[in-house]
Every structure is written in C-alpha cells, then in structure tokens.
Amino acid sequence: KAGVTQTPRYLIKTRGQQVTLSCSPISGHRSVSWYQQTPGQGLQFLFEYFSETQRNKGNFPGRFSGRQFSNSRSEMNVSTLELGDSALYLCASSWGQGGETFGSGTRLTVV
Amino acid sequence: AQSVTQPDIHITVSEGASLELRCNYSYGATPYLFWYVQSPGQGLQLLLKYFSGDTLVQGIKGFEAEFKRSQSSFNLRKPSVHWSDAAEYFCAVASRNTGNQFYFGTGTSLTVIP
Numbered sequence: 001k002a003g004v005t006q007t008p009r010y011l012i013k014t015r016g017q018q019v020t021l022s023c024s025p026i027s028g029h030r031s032v033s034w035y036q037q038t039p040g041q042g043l044q045f046l047f048e049y050f051s052e053t054q055r056n057k058g059n060f061p062g063r064f065s066g067r068q069f070s071n072s073r074s075e076m077n078v079s080t081l082e083l084g085d086s087a088l089y090l091c092a093s094s095w096g097q098g099g100e101t102f103g104s105g106t107r108l109t110v111v
Numbered sequence: 112a113q114s115v116t117q118p119d120i121h122i123t124v125s126e127g128a129s130l131e132l133r134c135n136y137s138y139g140a141t142p143y144l145f146w147y148v149q150s151p152g153q154g155l156q157l158l159l160k161y162f163s164g165d166t167l168v169q170g171i172k173g174f175e176a177e178f179k180r181s182q183s184s185f186n187l188r189k190p191s192v193h194w195s196d197a198a199e200y201f202c203a204v205a206s207r208n209t210g211n212q213f214y215f216g217t218g219t220s221l222t223v224i225p
Contacts, residue, residue: 004154033211043201043215056212090154094211099145102154 002026004103006091012109018079021106025072025093031055032074033100034066037088046089049074078108086110113138115202117216124192125224132187132219134202142204144185145213146176149199158200161185172196197223 005024013019025032033056034046045058049068066076072093078085086109092100114137124130136142143162147155159170166178176187185202202216 031211033213035213035215042217043203043213045212045214048211050210055210058212092155092211092213099143099157099160100211100213101157102147104152104154 004091004093004101006089006103006106008106009104010107010109012111013081014111015081015083017081018077019081019108021076021078021089021091021108023074023076023091023093023103025074025091026101029093029095029101030072031094031096031100032068032072033092033094034074034076035090035092036060037090037105038086043090046076081110083110113142113204113206113214115204115214115216117200117202117219119219120217121220121222123222123224126194127191130187130189130192130196130221132200132202132221134185134187134216136183136185136202136204138183138204138206140207141180142206144176144178145203145205146170146174146185146187147201147203147215149201149218151198155201158187192221192223194223194225197221 007022031050033048048056052068063079068074088105090105092102094100116135145160146158161168161178199218201218203213205213
C-alpha cells in the first residue's frame, strides 16, 4: 500500500512569505501529526489532527497552523516565514497509537 | 516534563560487532516507547515499539530493545551490525492517553566501519 506522501519535497521561500505543505496519509489512517526537524532543536512536535480536529498541539507560535480534511489529508501552513523556520518538516500518520508511519518530509529553506 | 535522553551523540562500530544504543526517559507514567531509524534525507522508519507485556521487544532488521522500568530505560541492541545499519537512531515516547504526540531524543548517529 502507498506510504505517507508529502509534497513538495523541496521548497525555497523568502522571509515574510507564507508556505503551505501537504501530507497524504496512508489510506485508513485518521491521525496525522506534523514535526519539525532541525540540527539545533532536533525533532519537535507541531500538532496532531484526528478526524479533522486538532487533538494535540506542540509549543510553536501561532504562525504555524494546520488543518485536516474529510479524506484525512492534512496541510500545514507557516505564515510570515523566518530564517529559523528552515527545517525538514515531517508528517506522520497512524490508525491508532500503534506507532506512526513517517513520510520523507518537505525540506523548507527560507532565504 | 517529558524528556528523552540519548547520551551517545555518535557511535562507531565495526561491521559484525554488537551494538547497544542507550535511551532514558522521564515521564509521569510508563509511556509507549519507540525506536526509529533515519537515513540521510529520508523520513523515519519504525524499528520497534513497546506498549506492554514482555519487556524484551523484537523489531525489524534484527534489532531488539529491552524496557527496564526501574531504570526508565529502553536500550536498543543488535548482535551483529551490518554496514547498511549506518544511520541516525531516535528513541521516542508517547503518552498512553493523549494521542500521537511523540517526544524524541536528540538521536544517535551510527557509523559502521568495515
């Protein structure tokens, strides 16, 4: 079966712009989580959506937001981009709490 | 506060040698425990997980991990390392009650020398 698909794979944006990242979970998975990975901070939890509702939220500013659609696909939006937002953004999906399946990520570079 | 500690930032082992990667956690109650592996430029792949029951957990690629409640540890082991095991390894915990919010350790980078 298809894995977790994240698009785009690479993205270059300018400071102050906004960006939207997309994640298509494994078919049947209702939970989608987002993580930010940087060399300095490591892997940090952004938020989790389950059945279109945000179930958990990490400690990130309000510039980071997300949503989930009825087909479980999820988008993450970052507004007013800062240089420090440059990171690998990982999406993960799961059916329950059995351990998440991660996508290959979107590499965002802010210049 | 929840935290996961991986004391070894980088480990180098010879191919065929045994491997142990350490993981300690701080959590209010016994969480779910996981080990993931990440190859350069890739996402994370689940190696194994502990929910309950037998404290010795078998995973993919010949890896195993042992949960020790008294030490709050969940160390990853492999009896004989292959060159393809070179990667970054992450230990993670998640609450049993609040959905899929994972806390990750800082990772251990594994180098395998021939």
